[in-house]
Amino acid sequence: MASLTVPLSLCFCAVFLSPAVADWNILHQNGKHHAALSLARSRLQISLQNYCESWRMNVELHNIRDFKVVPEECVPYIGNYVTSVQYQIDSQLTVEECIVYISTTCSFRKDGKDAWLFDVDDTLLSTIPYFKQHQFGGEMFNATAFEEWASKRKATPLEHTMRLYKVLKSMGVQIFLVSSRSENLRSATTDNLVDVGYHGWKSLFLRGNDELNGGVAQYKANVRQQLINDGYRIWGTVGDQFNSFAGLPSAGRTFKLPNPLYYVY
């Protein structure tokens, strides 16, 4: 009987839509928004602002996965967030926690084998200028358009992460950049990073043709395995996507920067 109850209750949800909910348009996305639907039908008085803030929070908690676009009704909210002081403060606090970890827990041996990993996009470089032109994630990600933009080398630095990068360099830690960008963006990526002030990383890993089809999470885990095989101790990794933290081997600690614009795994 239990198995019958669930579909029935979904039917009732569909029948008793309140007009206030319909205004949000969340029900017309792709027919899979049962979570949003039941939230909107709950006894709480939920504003669109409440809903979008909760959507963003649950993206960061990795409860919402595999989203292809930012929900249409939350595009203005997400646009405001990623261009806000709050976004900068959230990122800054991530970096502060990295520095707490580095100064209290890490005991670097300074033998050239202490390592730290960074993502590139929305970790060292900001793609917000690109997404400003692409509805802040409200339209399907277009890899061709993104690569055209990336090849122009105009991505701006994320100042908070640059500070961490410089702290690690001053402590003699080897820095590895592990990006889901493809190998054909190597010179553009290197130029862009150097132009905005990143220098002296040990290696920049990009995805070769044979790695483009597998998942990003597996590719990044393979990179960590390779580094460990080469004798490195990976103290930490900073990224804006959960694909940097999944699988084994893992880094000593993982630090997630905010990114509600897109999901890559």
Ligand SMILES: *[C@@H]1O[C@H](CO)[C@@H](O)[C@H](O)[C@H]1NC(C)=O
């Ligand atoms: C993706 O971007 C390219 C380059 O800007 C463009 O030619 C193409 O039409 C876009 N594709 C879609 C589906 O929008």
